[in-house]
Amino acid sequence: MPDNGLTRALQGLGRRVTDRIWRLGFAARFLLATVMYSGTALRRFNLTIREIYFTGVLSLIIILVSGLFVGMVLGLQGYDTLQRYGSSEALGILVALSLVRELGPVVAALLFASRAGSAITAEIGLMKATEQLSAMEMMAVDPIARVVAPRFWAGVISMPLLAMLFSAMGIFGGYLVGVQLIGVDEGSFWSQMQASVDFREDILNGVIKSFVFGAIISWIAVFEGYDCEPTAEGVSGATTRTVVTSSLAILAADFILTALMFRGA
Amino acid sequence: MSSEPLVKLADVNFTYDRRPVLKGINMEIPRGKVIAIMGLSGCGKTTTLRLIGGQLKATSGAVTVNGQVVSELDNDGLYALRRRMGMLFQFGALFTDMTVYDNVAFQMREHTDLPEELIHDLVMMKLHAVGLRGAQKLMPSELSGGMARRVALARAIALDPMLMLYDEPFAGLDPISLSIVGKLIRTLNDALGISSVVVTHDIQESLKIVDYVYFVSEGKIVAEGTADEIRHSDEPYVHQFVWGEADGPVSFHYPAKPFGEQIYTEAPRAR
Numbered sequence: 001m002p003d004n005g006l007t008r009a010l011q012g013l014g015r016r017v018t019d020r021i022w023r024l025g026f027a028a029r030f031l032l033a034t035v036m037y038s039g040t041a042l043r044r045f046n047l048t049i050r051e052i053y054f055t056g057v058l059s060l061i062i063i064l065v066s067g068l069f070v071g072m073v074l075g076l077q078g079y080d081t082l083q084r085y086g087s088s089e090a091l092g093i094l095v096a097l098s099l100v101r102e103l104g105p106v107v108a109a110l111l112f113a114s115r116a117g118s119a120i121t122a123e124i125g126l127m128k129a130t131e132q133l134s135a136m137e138m139m140a141v142d143p144i145a146r147v148v149a150p151r152f153w154a155g156v157i158s159m160p161l162l163a164m165l166f167s168a169m170g171i172f173g174g175y176l177v178g179v180q181l182i183g184v185d186e187g188s189f190w191s192q193m194q195a196s197v198d199f200r201e202d203i204l205n206g207v208i209k210s211f212v213f214g215a216i217i218s219w220i221a222v223f224e225g226y227d228c229e230p231t232a233e234g235v236s237g238a239t240t241r242t243v244v245t246s247s248l249a250i251l252a253a254d255f256i257l258t259a260l261m262f263r264g265a
Numbered sequence: 266m267s268s269e270p271l272v273k274l275a276d277v278n279f280t281y282d283r284r285p286v287l288k289g290i291n292m293e294i295p296r297g298k299v300i301a302i303m304g305l306s307g308c309g310k311t312t313t314l315r316l317i318g319g320q321l322k323a324t325s326g327a328v329t330v331n332g333q334v335v336s337e338l339d340n341d342g343l344y345a346l347r348r349r350m351g352m353l354f355q356f357g358a359l360f361t362d363m364t365v366y367d368n369v370a371f372q373m374r375e376h377t378d379l380p381e382e383l384i385h386d387l388v389m390m391k392l393h394a395v396g397l398r399g400a401q402k403l404m405p406s407e408l409s410g411g412m413a414r415r416v417a418l419a420r421a422i423a424l425d426p427m428l429m430l431y432d433e434p435f436a437g438l439d440p441i442s443l444s445i446v447g448k449l450i451r452t453l454n455d456a457l458g459i460s461s462v463v464v465t466h467d468i469q470e471s472l473k474i475v476d477y478v479y480f481v482s483e484g485k486i487v488a489e490g491t492a493d494e495i496r497h498s499d500e501p502y503v504h505q506f507v508w509g510e511a512d513g514p515v516s517f518h519y520p521a522k523p524f525g526e527q528i529y530t531e532a533p534r535a536r
């Protein structure tokens with residue numbers, strides 16, 4: 001084969017593609033191992049609860065405050081649009097549906113990825129860099145069972161709860177702006193919302209979404225941490241990758257899930 | 266107790282990617298003894314410990330620990346073996362999210378169903394052995410390097426192992442901590458009936474405490490002997506190492522072109 005610029009460029013491209021695919025396969029095997037070795041995390045559930053505190057509870061402030069603001073903006077924008085068609089009392093529906101179906105799961109997941117996902121990656125990465133994972137292995141304790149699985153499940157469990165709180169706060173924010181500030185009729189705000197938000201179609205689907213997002217973020221976060229180069233740059237690079245990759249993955253998964261769930265509804 | 270050595274490396278080769286690191290190592294660690302593996306930085310000492318601990322698998326040759334070939338064990342067998350080994354990592358590798366007490370209690374809680382009162386007494390005994398009973402409530406970030414090393418030592422002996430692996434226990438210690446840690450290694454070995462492997466380049470300190478020494482250079486064993494033999498050896502390699510001389514068979518430099526040639530040919534071009 002002639003050794004010219006083109007072949008070299010193609011070779012480089014090929015190597016990059018195969019590297020990516022190889023890494024994806026490795027990540028999939030890692031996820032499988034995490035799920036298989038989850039016995040400890042579930043049996044000694046206090047290990048997982050501790051991580052729920054670190055990932056979930058410590059994300060509460062940012063989730064609640066953001067939810068409130070997003071809801072308030074929805075109230076303003078929604079009112080502005082709806083009153084052009086003389087249907088401003090439908091504001092309750094608009095706020096609730098946009099939050100429960102889309103903004104709640106997605107925005108909460110994006111915030112969760114940058115608040116908790118990056119922290120998980122950094123923590124596991126630093127444990128690797130300082131040989132704590134190695135030490136654990138030498139003490140006959142599997143780091144995947146003891147360190148990775150509890151963090152993974154904590155993320156999977158926290159995410160739907162956080163998304164629900166985000167939506168609840170958002171609806172409250174929409175109510176504050178729409179009803180208290182602008183003066184939309186309070187009775188129709190709530191009754192229309194109750195009448196048209198469907199439990200299965202809207203709420204349950206939203207919960208399923210946030211559950212999937214939680215699994216994606218936790219998977220990426222623990223994998224990047226566990227797989228990172230055990231140096232300071234390695235850890236910081238992995239942390240960045242967690243935020244970037246999981247944000248993109250959330251948005252892509254959101255499109256797929258939405259297409260599947262709300263088809264023709 | 267059988268007289269067969271606890272650990273045996275038979276013609277062990279190890280290759281990282283494609284670069285050979287260990288080339289045909291033969292080594293024996295008799296029961297109840299402290300042996301040292303010495304050599305320059307990068308000669309494969311940590312790699313040897315990781316082979317014994319089963320974290321790496323030999324490319325060829327066999328590592329036998331207590332009659333079992335490490336690379337042939339399945340996961341459960343390996344973990345069962347590791348419960349009877351303790352390893353002191355170069356920088357302690359304490360769990361930074363736990364107190365000193367919880368670090369030492371870690372293995373007891375993971376591997377036994379002992380009641381918390383008993384664990385408390387055991388932890389106190391182990392911390393007392395390293396002289397840090399008073400530090401039980403501190404976090405690892407509040408310890409000095411030498412203290413962290415001693416806590417890690419207490420943690421490593423938590424389940425009374427049969428084999429202790431020490432990776433550079435003396436690096437970065439002041440002279441007093443250094444001789445304390447040295448004495449501790451010897452005392453623990455004799456009091457608990459352990460066998461120990463000490464990886465180090467601190468020859469003066471380790472000659473005081475070890476029974477037998479292996480010198481590794483470029484992946485091969487170049488000299489071995491008891492502490493006395495080493496002290497009085499006139500093999501040039503050993504002599505150079507013991508007396509820290511710059512001239513001798515060991516080159517301080519990583520292989521490179523002649524200095525002059527490199528300076529003139531590789532100078533960065535002016536921009």
Ligand SMILES: Nc1ncnc2c1ncn2[C@@H]1O[C@H](COP(=O)(O)OP(=O)(O)OP(=O)(O)O)[C@@H](O)[C@H]1O
Binds near residue numbers: 311313
């Ligand atoms: N993960 C790795 N991948 C590739 N090469 C490695 C890896 N770890 C170590 N090496 C190489 O293997 C050789 C032996 O490394 P090892 O860590 O065993 O040295 P050492 O004798 O413990 O050195 P030191 O005294 O500096 O700790 C070194 O040349 C090193 O470059």
Ligand SMILES: [Mg+2]
Binds near residue numbers: 310355
């Ligand atoms: Mg080393």
